[in-house]
Each structure stands twice: as structure tokens, then as C-alpha cells.
Amino acid sequence: MHVEHHVSVPDPAAGPDVYRRHARAWLQSNLPDFMRTDHPDWREATLAESSAWEAAMYQAGLAGMTWPKSYGGHGLSLREHLAVNKEIGALPMPESVSSIGKELAGPIIMAVGTEEQRQAFLPEILAMRQFWCQGFSEPDAGSDLARLRTKAALDGDQWRINGQKIWTSGAAKAHYCLLLTRTGTVADKHRGLLMFAIPMDTPGIRVVPIKSIDGKTSFAEVFFDDVIVPDSARLGAPDEGWNAAIRVLSIERATNRMYRPWRFECELRQLLAACKSDPQLSGSLDDSYVHRRVGDLLCEIDGLKGLVELTVDRMSRGETMGARGSLTKLYWSECHQAFTGLALSLLSQVGPHSSALAQRAHQAFTTAYLFARAETIYAGTTEVQLDVIAQRIMNLPKELA
Ligand SMILES: Cc1cc2nc3c(=O)[nH]c(=O)nc-3n(C[C@H](O)[C@H](O)[C@H](O)COP(=O)(O)OP(=O)(O)OC[C@H]3O[C@@H](n4cnc5c(N)ncnc54)[C@H](O)[C@@H]3O)c2cc1C
Numbered sequence: 001m002h003v004e005h006h007v008s009v010p011d012p013a014a015g016p017d018v019y020r021r022h023a024r025a026w027l028q029s030n031l032p033d034f035m036r037t038d039h040p041d042w043r044e045a046t047l048a049e050s051s052a053w054e055a056a057m058y059q060a061g062l063a064g065m066t067w068p069k070s071y072g073g074h075g076l077s078l079r080e081h082l083a084v085n086k087e088i089g090a091l092p093m094p095e096s097v098s099s100i101g102k103e104l105a106g107p108i109i110m111a112v113g114t115e116e117q118r119q120a121f122l123p124e125i126l127a128m129r130q131f132w133c134q135g136f137s138e139p140d141a142g143s144d145l146a147r148l149r150t151k152a153a154l155d156g157d158q159w160r161i162n163g164q165k166i167w168t169s170g171a172a173k174a175h176y177c178l179l180l181t182r183t184g185t186v187a188d189k190h191r192g193l194l195m196f197a198i199p200m201d202t203p204g205i206r207v208v209p210i211k212s213i214d215g216k217t218s219f220a221e222v223f224f225d226d227v228i229v230p231d232s233a234r235l236g237a238p239d240e241g242w243n244a245a246i247r248v249l250s251i252e253r254a255t256n257r258m259y260r261p262w263r264f265e266c267e268l269r270q271l272l273a274a275c276k277s278d279p280q281l282s283g284s285l286d287d288s289y290v291h292r293r294v295g296d297l298l299c300e301i302d303g304l305k306g307l308v309e310l311t312v313d314r315m316s317r318g319e320t321m322g323a324r325g326s327l328t329k330l331y332w333s334e335c336h337q338a339f340t341g342l343a344l345s346l347l348s349q350v351g352p353h354s355s356a357l358a359q360r361a362h363q364a365f366t367t368a369y370l371f372a373r374a375e376t377i378y379a380g381t382t383e384v385q386l387d388v389i390a391q392r393i394m395n396l397p398k399e400l401a
Contacts, residue, residue, distance in 0.1 A: 009061030009074060019061075019076070020083035026060045027091055037092040037364050038270045040356040047173060050097040055128040062088070063102060064126040067110070072123030082258060082312045089262025092270060096257075100170060101125040101132035103256045104248050105178045109197070112236035112244050117197065121176070133174035133200070135165040135222055136245065142167075143384045145180070145245065146189040150224060152181035152196070159196070159234070161204075161227040167378075171207045171220040174200050179224075180245050183238055193241030196233050203227070214370040252379040254311055254325030260332050261304035264339060267368070268297060271343045274361030278354050284346055293342050300335045307331060323392035330385040333375040340369040 010022045033039045035053065045053070057063050065081040067073020074080075096102065106125050109117055124130035141148040150163025161181060171177070177198045184192035198205070204227035209217040236244050272294070275281040284290060307328050311321060343365040350362040376382045390396045 016077075016079040016083040019080045020087060022060075023062055023084045023087040024090075026062065027057075027087055027093075030056065030060075031091055031093060035094055037094065038273075038357070038360060039092075040360050042360060042364075045094055047097060050094060051128040053094075054096060054098060058126050058128070064106075067106065067122060067126065071110070071118055072126045078312050078316050082308070085257075085259040086262050089259030089264075090266055092266055097170075097173075098125065098128060098131055099257065100134050100174075100178070101130060104134055104252060105132040105176070105197075107251055108178065108195075108244055108248050109235065111247060112195070112240060113197075114232075116232070117235065121197065130176065131170060131174045132176050132178055133168050133171045133222075134248070135168055135171075135177045135179040135198075136248075137167045138164060139166050143381055146193075146242070147186055148180060148182060148193075149186055150179070150181045152183055152194050154183075155228070157231055159229050159231065161196070161198070161224045161229065163224050165222040165224075167210070167219050168207075168222045169219045169378075171200070171222050172209060172217070176200060177205075177222070178235070178248070180241060182241075190242040192239060193245065194238050195235040195241045195244045196229065197235050198227070198229055198233055202229060212370075213373065214367055249380065250321055250323075250325045252325075253329035253385075254321035255315070256379070258308055258312075260336070261301050261308060264304070264332075264336060265298075265301050267343070267365075268294070268301070268339070271346065271361060271365065274355070274357045275346055278350075278358040280349050280354065281346065281358055284349075290342075290346065297335075297339055297342070300331075304328075304331055304335060323388050326380070326385040326388040326393075329379055330382060330389070333372075334382065336368075336375055337372040340365060340372040344369045 010018050032053075033041050034043050035045055035049075036042060054063065061074050062084050064073040065076045065084060066078055067075075069075040102125055106122055109121050113121070121130065125132070135150075136145060136148070138148050138150060148163075150161065150165065152159050152161050161179070163181065165179070168177070177196075177200055179196045179198045181194050181196065182188065182192050183194050200207070204225045206223040206225065208221045208223070210219050210221060211217050212219065272285070275285050311324075311328060315321065343361075347358065347362045347365055350358050354362070380388075391398055
């Protein structure tokens with residue numbers, strides 16, 4: 001794999017349009033064919049290849065845009081971040097192998113971490129030398145996170161941690177876990193929650209991979225058995241854990257992977273090109289039902305783009321997204337799940353004699369379809385987002401009498 005390093009990054013004063021053109025030119029000339037999910041030569045990149053690619057993107061100014069220069073970032077605004085994301089979305093690129101570090105752990109370390117923690121973690125995350133996982137969910141605490149039981153007890157000047165997490169994405173490759181624990185009892189609910197940055201090689205941590213429907217083992221159960229960490233592993237003050245967790249969830253819902261609508265549009269074009277390339281499939285594009293569904297989808301994608309632009313506008317004015325992140329999460333996950341269902345039904349005729357593009361699309365959309373089942377679950381299920389919208393945006397009562 002050959003990618004350009006040490007590229008000159010445009011002057012921020014030039015504005016987001018110049019930055020966007022820089023991102024487009026760099027990505028188009030450097031993205032290797034085997035990483036293009038629409039290319040017949042596509043193959044799954046190894047972790048080392050993905051890391052090298054993302055490290056090169058960072059050096060080209062395409063990651064860490066909004067992080068301060070003192071922590072390895074480019075010191076730019078959310079507008080440049082969005083400009084780059086539009087170009088990342090427009091190409092059929094693999095997902096980041098470090099989005100938990102770059103998009104969740106990084107911002108929360110910046111918000112509640114000590115200066116020492118920021119210096120130690122942030123540049124390493126951007127340089128792709130450090131992976132993170134998010135240890136929030138437990139077997140009895142998912143949608144209702146306040147029921148989590150993993151216990152952190154002060155033992156002299158150290159913390160002793162016992163408990164279990166589940167569905168921890170990327171746990172096997174992670175160097176650190178953004179771990180949510182409680183210091184009191186479950187009855188304390190939101191009080192007494194405490195967040196940590198725990199090195200995954202600490203004695204007492206056991207990672208047991210879980211195989212998902214797509215055959216991958218990217219998430220795991222993580223067991224903590226008398227895990228001892230120093231007080232310097234604490235992220236934020238005791239009792240600040242719930243607020244920090246809510247901030248993580250709001251980032252996850254509102255701004256994480258901002259490129260999604262542009263990527264969905266790219267996938268829609270990929271689907272239509274694959275159908276057109278194959279004599280057996282191209283006939284299905286004459287169907288008026290398919291025309292209506294494609295029209296609906298493009299409207300939904302445009303609506304989603306508008307929601308992302310609105311989010312960036314509001315955040316650029318200093319507003320926090322809070323509960324409104326649920327609108328974006330609900331919209332993109334439902335839209336993508338329906339889209340991948342349509343894609344798979346259009347590609348259902350693909351066989352060994354179909355065109356190479358059609359075969360590649362069938363493989364890519366089968367994976368996307370299976371993963372889309374999870375999209376309405378992780379970062380809060382559809383039912384939870386609907387409740388948040390009803391109760392916290394529209395102020396409806398919590399429970400009907
Ligand atoms: C691909 C994937 C990756 C994940 N990665 C991570 C990770 O890295 N770290 C991490 O901590 N977690 C992760 N999760 C876990 C995820 O956050 C939880 O699965 C999610 O919060 C739902 O919790 P649960 O699975 O316990 O389901 P439950 O909360 O038990 O929900 C079960 C069902 O009940 C419904 N329900 C629950 N409460 C209500 C309510 N109040 N009103 C109406 N309906 C309700 C839900 O909508 C759902 O349909 C991941 C999940 C997936 C699928």
C-alpha cells in the first residue's frame with residue numbers, strides 16, 4: 001500500500017471549501033483499490049493496513065480536525081470537520097478501526113481528563129498508536145444504563161474494580177477501556193458513577209469474544225476480577241460519571257461518523273451502478289416500485305444531510321446537542337436499515353455468472369444488511385430514542401397514567 005505522507009495542510013483561514021477540495025484530492029489519489037468497497041479487488045484490510053491508512057489520513061489533516069494543536073490536533077472548527085466528512089462519505093471507504101478512540105474517548109478525555117491524561121492519550125489516539133473500547137453496557141444494564149453494577153471501591157489510594165461488561169466493541173484490540181463503574185449500590189442509580197481509563201493489560205481483565213450474525217468477533221464480554229488501578233486512572237471526579245456518560249452518548253448520537261448521509265448516497269449509487277452493469281438485474285430498475293423507493297431514499301438522505309448541517313451550525317454557535325442527538329441517531333439508523341433491505345432484495349438474483357460489480361455489491365450489501373440490524377440497537381435502541389424525543393424534546397410525561 002502506497003500513500004502520501006507529510007502533505008501540506010491548507011491554511012485554516014482559507015475556509016471549509018478549500019479544505020474540502022484538499023480532502024477530496026488527497027483521498028481520491030491515495031485510497032487503495034483494495035480498500036474501495038465497490039471495487040472487484042476489494043479485500044478486508046488487516047488492522048496494520050487500516051492503522052497505516054488512518055495514520056496517513058491524520059497526517060494529511062483529515063483526522064483530529066477540531067482537536068487543539070497542543071494535543072496533536074489541527075486546531076480547526078467543526079465546519080472543516082464536516083467538510084472532510086462529506087468527502088470521506090463520498091468514497092466507498094472502510095469504517096475507521098479507531099472511531100471509539102477518535103470520536104468518543106478523545107472528546108471525553110478532552111472534557112473531563114486532567115492535563116496529564118490529555119497529553120498522554122490524545123496524540124497517541126490520533127497517530128493510531130492507541131485503540132480504545134467503551135465499557136458501558138452490562139448483561140442487566142443496556143438501555144437503562146443506570147442499573148450498571150460493575151463496582152469500583154477505594155482501597156487505600158487505589159481502586160479495586162469487579163464486574164462484567166458486554167457488547168464491548170473492539171475489546172480484543174483495545175489498549176484502553178473507557179470504563180463506567182459505580183462506587184455505591186444500584187439503588188443510587190445515577191449518583192456515584194465513576195469513569196476510568198483502564199489499561200486493558202491490567203491483571204484481572206479477561207476478554208471473551210462474542211461471534212455476531214455476520215461471522216465477526218469484533219465485540220466481547222469483558223470481565224473485571226479484582227482489577228487494581230491507581231487513582232490517576234480515574235477520568236473526572238467521583239459522581240461526575242453519569243454526566244460524562246451522557247456526554248459520551250450525546251456525542252455518539254449526534255456527531256459520531258458525521259459522514260453517514262454522504263456514505264449512504266455513495267452506497268445508493270454503488271447499488272444502482274451494480275444493477276445497471278448486469279443484464280439480469282438491470283430490468284428490475286424499470287419497476288415503478290423501485291423508482292419510488294429510490295426517490296424516497298434520496299429524500300431521506302437529503303433530510304439526514306440537513307440534520308447533520310443543522311447540528312454543525314448549532315454546535316458552532318456554542319449550543320450543546322443534548323437530547324436532539326436522538327433525532328439524528330433514530331433517522332440514520334432506520335433509514336440505513338430500510339435501504340440495505342431494498343439493496344439486498346434488488347441483488348437477490350446475483351449468481352456466479354453475474355457481473356463482477358454485481359457480485360461485489362451482493363457481498364458488500366449482505367454484510368451491510370446484517371450489520372444494519374445492529375444499527376437500531378447500539379448507541380441506544382430505536383424505542384429509547386423515541387422515548388427521549390417524546391419526553392425530553394416534546395416534554396411529554398414519563399409514563400401515561
Ligand atoms: C454492534 C453493537 C456494538 C455495541 N458496542 C458497544 C460498546 O462498544 N460498548 C458498550 O458499552 N455497549 C455496546 N453495545 C451495546 C448497546 O449499547 C446495547 O445493546 C443497547 O444499549 C441496548 O441494550 P441491551 O442490549 O441491554 O437491550 P435492552 O436494554 O435489554 O433492550 C431490549 C429491548 O427492550 C427495549 N426497551 C428497553 N427499554 C425500553 C423502554 N424504556 N421503553 C421501550 N422499550 C425499551 C429495547 O428497545 C430493546 O428492543 C453494542 C451493541 C451492538 C449491537
